[in-house]
Amino acid sequence: MHMKKITLAVAVSLVLAGCEPAEQAEREDMLSTELAVAASQKDPFQAYQTVQAVKSKLCESGNCDGNRLWVKAGEDEVKYLTAAIKQGNPKVFSILYSPVYGNSASSIEQVKKQPESASKFLAYAERLPGATPDEGMLLSHAGVLVMIGKHAVRDTTRAANLFARAWAAGDSDAATLASRLYISNNDLRNAYLWSLRCTGKCERDSQADLNTLQEGLSPEAIKQAQQAAQDVSVIELTTGG
Numbered sequence: 001m002h003m004k005k006i007t008l009a010v011a012v013s014l015v016l017a018g019c020e021p022a023e024q025a026e027r028e029d030m031l032s033t034e035l036a037v038a039a040s041q042k043d044p045f046q047a048y049q050t051v052q053a054v055k056s057k058l059c060e061s062g063n064c065d066g067n068r069l070w071v072k073a074g075e076d077e078v079k080y081l082t083a084a085i086k087q088g089n090p091k092v093f094s095i096l097y098s099p100v101y102g103n104s105a106s107s108i109e110q111v112k113k114q115p116e117s118a119s120k121f122l123a124y125a126e127r128l129p130g131a132t133p134d135e136g137m138l139l140s141h142a143g144v145l146v147m148i149g150k151h152a153v154r155d156t157t158r159a160a161n162l163f164a165r166a167w168a169a170g171d172s173d174a175a176t177l178a179s180r181l182y183i184s185n186n187d188l189r190n191a192y193l194w195s196l197r198c199t200g201k202c203e204r205d206s207q208a209d210l211n212t213l214q215e216g217l218s219p220e221a222i223k224q225a226q227q228a229a230q231d232v233s234v235i236e237l238t239t240g241g
Contacts, residue, residue, distance in 0.1 A: 031069055045087075045089045048076075048080040051080065054073055055073050077105070081095070096112050097141040117151070118150075118152045121141075125139055131169060136169030137166070159181055160178060163175075167232075175197035176194075179191045188213055189237050192214065224237055
């Protein structure tokens with residue numbers, strides 16, 4: 001009787017072991033079909049979303065890395081996002097540049113490195129009304145691109161304007177970015193102005209400590225910045241003590 005139980009247990013485990021690869025293969029065939037559906041969709045952004053759903057299902061089954069379908073899905077992401085950018089679909093820029101999405105996938109980074117991606121995003125950002133914090137966040141990202149010259153021509157004046165619009169739209173962190181920009185230009189007057197504007201949820205850069213910046217300014221310059229800090233129309237201080 002004891003031997004029969006052992007034999008039965010071994011047989012059951014062999015059957016289960018044989019079923020698992022078959023089920024896995026069936027699941028991968030289904031997901032391959034879904035990737036094929038994405039390829040047939042006319043809207044590349046919709047196709048990208050279909051691929052995202054496939055990747056999510058792959059992760060559920062523990063095949064997030066190294067799986068042939070995962071690799072194929074990543075390649076498809078690059079293709080569809082690139083096509084969506086060429087179409088000028090504004091939704092794609094939130095995927096690429098908004099930290100809300102938390103995207104750091106290699107496919108996302110690959111698309112962001114394409115010169116056309118940055119140029120089209122900057123053109124899109126310049127046209128934004130700057131009416132909401134979400135738009136402000138995108139304006140800040142555009143400002144960072146031109147501030148550091150990453151995938152774009154470095155332009156501190158353009159960056160300052162983008163940060164100012166972002167701050168006016170409600171992105172409080174734009175004030176820290178603007179302050180950092182002016183510190184890099186050794187412009188303590190405007191660095192102090194923008195550091196004053198870092199309020200609420202804004203985290204002031206350690207370099208932009210108000211007391212430290214004040215040490216390099218005259219009383220007249222300090223007063224001028226303090227008076228201008230609440231005026232959204234003031235981007236730069238060019239006169240004063």
